Amino acid sequence: MDKLTIKTLAKELQLSVSTISKALRDSHEISAATKKKVLALAEQLNYTPNPYASSLRKRKSKTIGVVIPEVVNSFFSQAINGIESVAKEKSYHVLIYLTHENFENEKAILKDFESGRVDGVLLSVSRETTSCNHIAELISKEVPVVFFDRVFNEVETVKVITDDFESAYTAASHLIKKGCKNPYFVSIQGNLNIITNRTEGFKKALSEHGIKFDSNKIINCSTSPKHNYDTLFKKLSSAKKPDGILCSIENLSIIIYQVCEDLKIKIPKDLQLISFSNLDTASFLNPPLTTITQPAYEIGKTAAGILVKALEKKNFVMPDENIVIPSVLTIRKSAKN
Amino acid sequence: MDKLTIKTLAKELQLSVSTISKALRDSHEISAATKKKVLALAEQLNYTPNPYASSLRKRKSKTIGVVIPEVVNSFFSQAINGIESVAKEKSYHVLIYLTHENFENEKAILKDFESGRVDGVLLSVSRETTSCNHIAELISKEVPVVFFDRVFNEVETVKVITDDFESAYTAASHLIKKGCKNPYFVSIQGNLNIITNRTEGFKKALSEHGIKFDSNKIINCSTSPKHNYDTLFKKLSSAKKPDGILCSIENLSIIIYQVCEDLKIKIPKDLQLISFSNLDTASFLNPPLTTITQPAYEIGKTAAGILVKALEKKNFVMPDENIVIPSVLTIRKSAKN
């Protein structure tokens, strides 16, 4: 059996390939009668156009690349869900790439995109990303990039983010108002904008309530669960141990629960805990976890929407603009109310 | 600035395009000296070959399609992680599609794959999938499909699954041995193989322990959280309410916690609970959830490995074979020990 191509249809209907092509694309150059015949035969033979031939000629792939640090993560999986919702609606295809928080991986992925594999990119940078040359390079090759959540301010493009500063400020203020004398901030190393903003929010809350900030109040974790456990264990069993924690990373909150259990630290009596988290089990943890929930789905959906809208225009420009979708603080028993 | 193609390199080096192409692909026809020159210039000009031109000519896309019901789900996101690990190693690209548990969506996605967009497919069927014609059709077009987790036995191909029957049997037996007189099975409608197998395992445990099974012992849920809450609420407040539940779906276990809280049902005193679940917060739920954890990462990795290995051969055949990776039962406080 021959490959089923446009030529097959053309031969069958005694028409030229260009007529078939135009008919399938509903061109005004083709009569309604011819279109009907072509569509009917295409349907009957179950013809599906070769996307690569089309992409080659049109220099459009109808594909967007999504680059994220990890996928086993409530935030990112919800974001993907949001992205997929617009991709499906606008008939775009979604290629997923994971950096595993590694800068070299991220560079390699974006480098590949310079080939024209994708029409646009949705990017949430890795922890270890220290410069944005690779991103600027990609954009200079006419591949638009929209950031979401973890952004790089130096790059002039759309950034869909949440109000990390305000959220951290509000949460830390809550801890202090509920009696914390010694609040800590559990976070990760690196220079992620989200971390910086949250840290600043945390600092502001301390300063407004007359608590002296020193860098000791920040507990930096890594990507190694074992190492993080040890770090937290040491901090939480030290003399000047915290009586409140604002946790910046969802995964770390679970480790804090573990450490507290092992150290017989009672939450919230001995230690109040608030975490940035999109876990939908938060209400049923022991005790229920007070969370700052980020609008992950909306962030993904918004970022994808903006990217796709830009791609549909002929001469798009990506404004250097922040779109902020607020997070929501939900008080549960891990912090006093 | 011109597009940077093979022609650019050819002109620059006074060589033919075919020589460049062969040099880049390290053909034996080209001398080492020429190869070195070509590679050097390609590097210098930052040349990246157009993947669509290549795919068109080679009839290979180096892309696999992953079709899953949802992504906001520990099992599937871990599976994606496993898939990505082999994709990255073998330089494949990963297109993700969500069916949202809808048969029509699934059909449309697989239909699109008939275009040759992907070299192979990893599929976990939706709840509502009632026939496998669309899958057989795709396979007949030479696009190999490997199932994972949710499979269709009628389709002759590789299926990477876990031991649902044995796991359910073991878990239900555990409940009964620990005193449950009236165990229930919380599940979903449809004819998913995993559900069927788990149900059979549940039934066998009952029958072996002299507990009469009737279809009343199965609580069928839907995709609507609200509806599921109501269904479970009614069952758990009825006269003949269960004293043990084997929950087949991760998401439903959270709803069970909620219903129990609202009805003041104590877990595990009044109701023992075991759930199929890949939540890594299971240990910190209140009470900690006894789980049957599926090897999601390994399932994804194995399925992808088999698919890619087949794609590398010229004349692959997909054996009609089940690969079973066992789940593990972890007893925590939601069930007695």
Next chain:
DNA sequence: TTTATTTACGCAACCGTTTTCGCTGTTTTA
């Protein structure tokens, strides 16, 4: 009726690589 316009379609170039085949000059074998 003549001219201008529109309609509907075909021709052929093109998108950027890959690959077959053929050619030349050099090296090996008999």
Next chain:
DNA sequence: TAAAACAGCGAAAACGGTTGCGTAAATAAA
């Protein structure tokens, strides 16, 4: 020394659509 083998490269035809342009017939305007 002639024939055979080989190494290194180029020409050109694919791969399967898309699109600008040309053209004949049909219609509208003058």
